Amino acid sequence: MKNLKRLKKNRDFQVVFKQGKSFANRQFVVYVLKQENQTCSRLGLSVSKKMGNAVMRNHIKRYIKEMFRGLAERLEPGTDFIVISRRPVRTMAYQEMEKSLIHVLKKTGMFHAHEGADR
Template identity: 75%
Template sequence: MKTLKRLKKNKDFQVVFDKGKSFANRQFVIYVLKQPGQPYTRLGLSVSKKMGNAVMRNHIKRYVKEIFRELSDRLELGNDCIVISRLPVRTMSYQEMQGSLIHVLKKAGAMSGNKGD
């Protein structure tokens, strides 16, 4: 996947929040809504102002987008996912974020469990 398909409109976010299922660990909350017939996975991000200034929030969003881009071949197709970051993410390294996102994606059933971690 060259570019990530993104959820950008408030209406799209509200549909996922209302109809999707949520899964969480200490670092992330993920809402997943299965969209039958959609040939790709879309990603929406939410990083609160409590996380820090704009530089810190953009840093976290860049890391999450990159992790999803790397995992794109392992993600189940046809899902809309919203990732909400929690406070512990501020101090995490890229590898720790990746491990935490993989954990919660598997928990949500949005990612296949094989192909070595």
């Protein structure tokens, strides 16, 4: 993740939850907060224990991290993203998850589609 780092500290999560805006569809909730003093974007993940055992949760987190790696150059720099996955994600294929995540990211206004290369 060159220009995308991980959001790990609880206080950082709380700042995004309190000051950021949320956008959602049936599969994901995404909180977004533009940070003026940052040059790179940060990603925080939340996958509930209701989603399954540790293997399933880590599997979902790996998928989401990989999606963000691929979309990093299309994200607004200096933005914090927190992605919360919902239950339907458990049974989705990678391509379906990516399409759903892109849908929510477009709602945020912090995602820039490439000219004529929309997935």
